[in-house]
Amino acid sequence: MWHCDNGFCNKVFRPTTNISMYTSMSRCKLLCSGPQLWPQPIGYTYFSKTIVSLSISKLEYKFQSIPSDSVNQYLAEAFKLFLKDLARLEKIDTKSREPLKEPVNKMIIQLDIESDSDPRLRTNTDEAYVVKIDTEKHQVFIKISAVSFCGVRHGLETLSQLILLDQSTGTLITLSHAVIKDAPSYKYRGVMIDTGRNYIPVIDLMRTLDGMAMCKLNTFHWRISDVTSFPLKLSKTPELFEHGGYERSMVYTREDVKAVVKRAGIRGIRVLIEVALPGPVGRPWSWMTDTSCPTKTENFTCNNPLCLRLLMTESIFDVIQNIYAEIIELTNVDDIFHLSDGIFSLMRCNHLIEDRDGYLDKALFRLRMANKGFMPKLPIIWYSPHLSRDFEAKVWEKFGVQLLDWTQNPSEFYLSQFKVIHSTKWDLSCEMKKQRCTRYRTWQEMYSWKSWRNIEVFTIEGGETVLWTDVVDTGNIDEHLWPRAAAVAERLWSDMVANSSATKFVYLRLDTHRWRMLLRGVKVKPIWPAWCSFNPGICLERIP
Known part of the structure; x- marks a missing residue:
């Protein structure tokens, strides 16, 4: 049995x-520790101290207010996923079950989307939601309401975390009364995966989307190409994948991309595809005559095809416009776009600042043309020092920059001109030296990082974990992502100043969430031995 001791079971x-005593861990957690929600809600919450039993076989549901047919289609698919998760719980074989001493209540779920007729996640989408649970005469009434589909989807995720399996009886249980009013702290909450250095199969990307949805992350930033490969089959520029794919089995087709986008959309996630431009662009662009690989001095050479970069010619920008147009068509995301533009070091031969004057201005013009004459509300590039130059800073003023490697310098005041996405301490990759991993950041470090709030910027749009795949592929992608990306997800959703460190209750909730993610097929690394999951109070004695 289970005993409640200072908030721990x-x-x-x-x-x-x-x-x-409690007859099961689930009962104890609901009444002793409280619902183990991840990410933690930051609005008003109320939880009763009584438990009711439920069953999918006694379920009724109603879509009360649906503003469009497309929203109805998305909601129907999202609700199927919710029911699938509950069914998965009920199928768990719990040995030595005890007879159920209380009635199984009828569950009535009502979903209400108030006004947003577009199911897609947009830059102005209201993701707030309200979940209410009331019990009366053996009936459990559950209402989830939100302005948008994405809000209701988040509410369904929260509800799925409120409904547990009672291991002693094999039935579903939840609290008899609950209220959760919740909304994210930041609009942009992302995960970036690089598929240019190592190819990541579609099935792994799909599973990553499932994990993101469980953590209420809303942006899958797909850095699809790099100097080493271009594994995307575009209809207007097939030469890129023909020269840039490692082999034909390591290429994403248009159908692959559409499948990823569909799966993401039902989970309230948008897909941003980034093509690494303007350079270095490497071998995938070697078919074009307007590429360059200059020799500066005897000690500053570039004889490696990976160092190829693009010249600032109209023919190059014609190709770039075609790429932009096809990405927008495939992802159906036209209000936010990642133009790359980062200057990443490779063999000292790719210092491009002096050879790429005017790139941002021309790229923005071509992006507008690719987007049917409209400028996306939030164009994004990687931050690099060239943005301190007056011309390019002015071109990019009040647009988005993503900070990957930032050392705060008071003299560099120009970040106040930009909308910022933070990633500096949220790099999931190993720090590589001489092809060896020299440092691996822990989830506790990522969860506790809060100095990003102190950087003076125009606005903080949010943040993003980034995963470069130098030593990552299908064999280990999950262990690099989880649970560290989940820790960042709570920082971006909740961002509680008073609770910005990994306290003992954060450990407890993250461990519970890890078991949930495992049950849904996401392979999450453990945060401690399994013994601590069953004896958390003892394991956490020394943690504040």
């Missing part, structure tokens, strides 16, 4: 009768 063998 500990397993007790041969329990005595003079202390209160």
Whole structure:
């Protein structure tokens, strides 16, 4: 049985009768520790201290207010996923079940989307939601309401975390009464995966989307190409994948991209595809005559095809416009766009600042043309020092920059002109030296990083974990992503100043969430030995 001790549930063998006990870990967690929600809601919450039993076989649901047919289609698919998760819980074989001493209540779920007729995640989408649970006469009434589809989807995710399996009886349980009013702290909450250095199969990307949805992350930043490969089959520029694919089995087709976009959309996630431009662009662009690989001095050479970069010619920008147009068509995301533009070091031969004057101005013009004459509300590039130059800073003023490697310098005041996406301390990759991993950042470090709030910027749009795949592929992508990306997800959703470190209750909630993610097929690394999951109070004695 289970005993509640200072907010922690500990397993007790041969329990005595003079202390209160719970027959299952789930019952104890709901009443002792409280619902183990991830990310933590930041609005008003109320939870009762009584438990009711439920069953999918006694379920009714109603889509109360649906503003469009497309929203109805998205919501129907999202609700199927919710029911699938509950069914998965009910199918768990719990040995030595005890007879159920309380009635199984009828569950009535009502979903209400108030006004947003576009199911896609947009830059102005309201993701707030409200979940209410009330019980009366053996009926559990559950209402989820939001302005948008994305809000209701988040509410369904929260509800799925409120409904647990009672291991002692094999039935579903939840609290008899609850209220959660919740909304994210930041609009942009992303995960970037680089598929240019190592190819990541579509099935792994799909599973990543499932994990993101469980953590309420909303942007899958797909850096699809790099100097080493271009594994995307575009209809207007097939030469790029023909010269840039490692082999034909390591290429994403248009159908692959559309499948990823569809899966993401149902989970309230947008897909941003980034093509690494303007250079270095490497071998994938070697078919074009307007590429360059200059020799500066005897000690500053470039004889490696990976160092190829693009010249600032109209023919190059014609190709770039075609790429932009096809990306917008495939992703159906036209209000935010990642133009890359980063200057990443490779063999000292790719210092491009002096050879790429005017790139941003021309790229923005071509992006507008590719987007049917409209400028996306939030164009994004990687931050690099060239943005300190007056002309390019002015061109990019009040647009988005993503900070990857930032050392705060008071003299560099120009960040105040930009909308910023933070990634500096949220790099999931190993720090590589001489082809060896020299440093691996922990989830506790990522969860506790809060100095990003102190950088003076125009606005903080949010943040993003980034995963470069130098030593990552299908064999280890999940262990690099999870649970560290989940830790960042809570920082971006909740961002609680008063609770910005990994306290013992953060450990407890993250461990519970890890088991949920495992049950849904996401391979999450453990945060401690399994013994601590059953005896958390003892394991966490020394943590504040």
